[in-house]
Amino acid sequence: xxxxxxxxxxxxxxxxxxxxxxxxxxxxxxxxxxxxxxxxxxxxxxxxxxxxxxxxxxxxxxxxxxxxxxxxxxxxxxxxxxxxxxxxxxxxxxxxxxxxxxxxxxxxxxxxxxxxxxxxxxxxxxxxxxxxxxxxxxxxxxxxxxxxxxxxxxxxxxxxxxxxxxxxxxxxxxxxxxxxxxxxxxxxxxxxxxxxxxxxxxxxxxxxxxxxxxxxxxxxxxxxxxxxxxxxxxxxxxxxxxxxxxxxxxxxxxxxxxxxxxxxxxxxxxxxxxxxxxxxxxxxxxxxxxxxxxxxxxxxxxxxxxxxxxxxxxxxxxxxxxxxxxxxxxxxxxxxxxxxxxxxxxxxxxxxxxxxxxxxxxxxxxxxxxxxxxxxxxxxxxxxxxxxxxxxxxxxxxxxxxxxx
Amino acid sequence: xxxxxxxxxxxxxxxxxxxxxxxxxxxxxxxxxxxxxxxxxxxxxxxxxxxxxxxxxxxxxxxxxxxxxxxxxxxxxxxxxxxxxxxxxxxxxxxxxxxxxxxxxxxxxxxxxxxxxxxxxxxxxxxxxxxxxxxxxxxxxxxxxxxxxxxxxxxxxxxxxxxxxxxxxxxxxxxxxxxxxxxxxxxxxxxxxxxxxxxxxxxxxxxxxxxxxxxxxxxxxxxxxxxxxxxxxxxxxxxxxxxxxxxxxxxxxxxxxxxxxxxxxxxxxxxxxxxxxxxxxxxxxxxxxxxxxxxxxxxxxxxxxxxxxxxxxxxxxxxxxxxxxxxxxxxxxxxxxxxxxxxxxxxxxxxxxxxxxxxxxxxxxxxxxxxxxxxxxxxxxxxxxxxxxxxxxxxxxxxxxxxxx
Numbered sequence: 001x002x003x004x005x006x007x008x009x010x011x012x013x014x015x016x017x018x019x020x021x022x023x024x025x026x027x028x029x030x031x032x033x034x035x036x037x038x039x040x041x042x043x044x045x046x047x048x049x050x051x052x053x054x055x056x057x058x059x060x061x062x063x064x065x066x067x068x069x070x071x072x073x074x075x076x077x078x079x080x081x082x083x084x085x086x087x088x089x090x091x092x093x094x095x096x097x098x099x100x101x102x103x104x105x106x107x108x109x110x111x112x113x114x115x116x117x118x119x120x121x122x123x124x125x126x127x128x129x130x131x132x133x134x135x136x137x138x139x140x141x142x143x144x145x146x147x148x149x150x151x152x153x154x155x156x157x158x159x160x161x162x163x164x165x166x167x168x169x170x171x172x173x174x175x176x177x178x179x180x181x182x183x184x185x186x187x188x189x190x191x192x193x194x195x196x197x198x199x200x201x202x203x204x205x206x207x208x209x210x211x212x213x214x215x216x217x218x219x220x221x222x223x224x225x226x227x228x229x230x231x232x233x234x235x236x237x238x239x240x241x242x243x244x245x246x247x248x249x250x251x252x253x254x255x256x257x258x259x260x261x262x263x264x265x266x267x268x269x270x271x272x273x274x275x276x277x278x279x280x281x282x283x284x285x286x287x288x289x290x291x292x293x294x295x296x297x298x299x300x301x302x303x304x305x306x307x308x309x310x311x312x313x314x315x316x317x318x319x320x321x322x323x324x325x326x327x328x329x330x331x332x333x334x335x336x337x338x339x340x341x342x343x344x345x346x347x348x349x350x351x352x353x354x355x356x357x358x359x360x361x362x363x364x365x366x367x368x369x370x371x372x373x374x375x376x377x378x379x380x381x382x383x384x385x386x387x388x389x390x391x392x393x394x395x396x397x398x399x400x401x402x403x404x405x
Numbered sequence: 406x407x408x409x410x411x412x413x414x415x416x417x418x419x420x421x422x423x424x425x426x427x428x429x430x431x432x433x434x435x436x437x438x439x440x441x442x443x444x445x446x447x448x449x450x451x452x453x454x455x456x457x458x459x460x461x462x463x464x465x466x467x468x469x470x471x472x473x474x475x476x477x478x479x480x481x482x483x484x485x486x487x488x489x490x491x492x493x494x495x496x497x498x499x500x501x502x503x504x505x506x507x508x509x510x511x512x513x514x515x516x517x518x519x520x521x522x523x524x525x526x527x528x529x530x531x532x533x534x535x536x537x538x539x540x541x542x543x544x545x546x547x548x549x550x551x552x553x554x555x556x557x558x559x560x561x562x563x564x565x566x567x568x569x570x571x572x573x574x575x576x577x578x579x580x581x582x583x584x585x586x587x588x589x590x591x592x593x594x595x596x597x598x599x600x601x602x603x604x605x606x607x608x609x610x611x612x613x614x615x616x617x618x619x620x621x622x623x624x625x626x627x628x629x630x631x632x633x634x635x636x637x638x639x640x641x642x643x644x645x646x647x648x649x650x651x652x653x654x655x656x657x658x659x660x661x662x663x664x665x666x667x668x669x670x671x672x673x674x675x676x677x678x679x680x681x682x683x684x685x686x687x688x689x690x691x692x693x694x695x696x697x698x699x700x701x702x703x704x705x706x707x708x709x710x711x712x713x714x715x716x717x718x719x720x721x722x723x724x725x726x727x728x729x730x731x732x733x734x735x736x737x738x739x740x741x742x743x744x745x746x747x748x749x750x751x752x753x754x755x756x757x758x759x760x761x762x763x764x765x766x767x768x769x770x771x772x773x774x775x776x777x778x779x780x781x782x783x784x785x786x787x788x789x790x791x792x793x794x795x796x797x798x799x800x801x802x803x804x805x806x807x808x809x810x
Binding site: 001002003004005006008011017018041043044045046047048050053056057060061063064065066068069070071072073075106107109110113114117118119120121122123133134137138141180181210211212213254256257258259271272274276279282283285286287288289290291292293294295391 | 406407408409410411413416422423446448449450451452453455458461462465466468469470471473474475476477478480511512514515518519522523524525526527528538539542543546585586615616617618659661662663664676677679681684687688690691692693694695696697698699700796
């Protein structure tokens with residue numbers, strides 16, 4: 001008799017953004033005239049940049065010729081893309097990362113949920129609280145946590161590291177026994193907070209001292225606008241011996257609908273002498289078949305001179321939105337942070353409302369969709385996330401509505 | 406201290422096709438003048454059909470406009486594609502499969518390696534022997550098998566179902582305790598064998614009686630040329646209550662480099678009352694972000710009138726190759742099967758050679774790359790797989806070389 005993976009049953013409700021989507025669809029069905037503006041899910045809205053479109057068209061044309069046709073991609077990605085990434089994202093920043101330490105994939109969500117597979121189920125995990133739900137949920141599914149504690153809104157066996165205004169949303173080093181796998185995400189989703197290089201160095205030193213592995217999600221590095229904020233964990237000394245880094249083209253270049261990301265596993269990363277690079281290569285070879293050729297060519301175009309100029313403009317546009325939201329919220333009397341080195345604005349809900357109460361309030365009173373902070377963890381309660389990815393028009397209108405709500 | 410997933414260490418050597426690739430690269434490096442022809446890995450060679458190219462270009466253009474831009478795809482795939490698939494692949498064949506029972510993905514390899522995640526690790530698995538290595542390897546990684554037995558070339562705890570000339574490469578129903586998860590693939594990779602509808606019905610009845618789930622890989626259904634061979638397991642009565650089906654655009658329409666596939670999980674499939682459809686939806690929502698919009702539009706074009714006509718021509722071309730290989734092998738004195746309803750030809754190695762001995766022999770004497778049967782399981786020993794996916798020119802030359810070897 002077939003049995004199911006009972007770990008799935010530990011997960012409460014559905015995935016956060018599926019729940020939000022359902023609530024919004026229900027609201028829209030009941031209020032067909034409402035013009036709902038979503039500043040909720042972190043999805044981009046600007047069209048793909050011209051230099052990238054050109055690369056896509058050219059690659060599609062290639063696929064239509066016998067000489068230019070590309071079948072199965074190399075397991076770990078095309079050399080042209082891996083080399084481009086190694087040069088621009090790492091070597092030019094002084095990080096000694098080689099092309100063959102880079103694994104191309106169809107996105108950081110897949111990578112950061114699949115990475116746990118190469119680790120033992122006996123590892124303890126630590127996450128920031130609040131946190132992108134995928135880190136915890138993928139570990140729940142794999143049986144690396146205990147049951148869900150309804151009252152505490154947390155899984156037993158997971159080390160939650162509180163992040164709030166009191167620590168500028170950067171967690172303190174855990175006390176007691178060191179966790180084995182430490183998920184860090186900076187610039188942070190959902191809080192928009194960043195970590196300085198000396199602060200990140202402390203984490204690297206801690207991981208090295210304790211034999212922990214840091215799983216570093218740098219999906220938002222392109223939004224960093226201030227000096228002194230590391231774009232990669234490999235800017236820290238010794239990080240190659242203790243850290244895996246995830247990157248994404250989704251927010252950097254509007255690839256949420258094209259799907260492209262990559263993971264860096266340095267060959268020097270050998271906990272217990274184990275070859276994590278080799279294990280991940282084996283996983284890729286066995287369970288994955290590469291990102292589409294045309295998408296990898298699009299990824300390459302992101303680094304071209306034209307591509308970089310166009311992407312910079314897009315990011316600047318979103319960050320102007322972030323400024324509009326941050327300023328508008330402050331004018332409307334809200335406490336808010338983020339939005340300077342990240343496309344997320346993290347606001348304190350007014351009048352002691354819970355995050356979901358504020359979600360309903362905002363949807364009903366202003367027809368605006370945001371993301372309840374409590375969906376990211378217990379310390380996200382009484383907070384709320386807005387994103388800068390809307391159109392300018394929608395962003396301005398949303399802020400007007402919030403001000404007059 | 407971080408530990409790794411030690412199940413990975415049970416896997417012997419590297420993934421079959423990675424090993425072959427390495428051997429070929431080494432041979433080519435040592436013999437730079439050799440014109441090596443690959444009839445090894447099942448990768449297509451014909452360019453993407455014009456109707457599909459048009460759809461790709463149109464979708465790329467859409468992505469460059471504010472109105473046509475598509476960000477995150479729906480978790481389970483775009484409705485336009487799911488509806489098209491449900492109609493053409495299932496409803497038109499009398500299979501009552503609804504669009505919302507179809508999950509779009511980036512390929513059948515990912516799906517058939519990931520599907521095991523939603524089942525308990527205590528399930529026993531049964532596979533044909535020989536078999537596509539991904540079914541077993543993905544279960545090894547998940548800890549659903551014992552250690553590898555070097556001498557027997559098999560994993561403890563896996564039910565291997567021998568397939569050879571004596572049973573026309575269709576396995577017998579297992580004796581003794583019924584396995585929980587049964588992987589079947591027809592038309593078969595690697596043997597090219599097919600199963601008749603009455604034979605498949607026996608498996609469905611067996612699974613229903615024993616509470617087993619059949620994981621049915623129909624990636625090659627488009628190559629079926631004979632009447633009476635089921636294209637989908639849902640042509641059998643009761644299959645919706647016991648079977649999951651995997652499909653791929655890779656071989657049907659040359660999408661190995663575009664990446665698109667889908668999995669069917671009927672809502673009626675409820676072993677132990679468990680909602681497998683819901684579990685897979687949860688997995689998709691949490692660990693996957695959808696296939697690219699432009700690729701889903703390309704998939705839709707496969708079903709257009711023009712697309713279908715063009716695809717039929719491509720498949721006919723490959724099947725002519727299959728005929729050339731089958732005939733040529735017979736003329737050269739080889740025993741061979743397959744190649745009628747599948748793009749694979751399965752030949753008996755001559756003179757008692759092992760599969761890898763024949764691999765080396767063929768590479769050295771004729772500069773032809775094939776796939777050693779033993780790479781697919783112990784009962785694949787003394788067999789060898791050739792594929793019909795080469796160009797016409799290469800296929801003809803390969804057969805000439807084999808004849809004069």
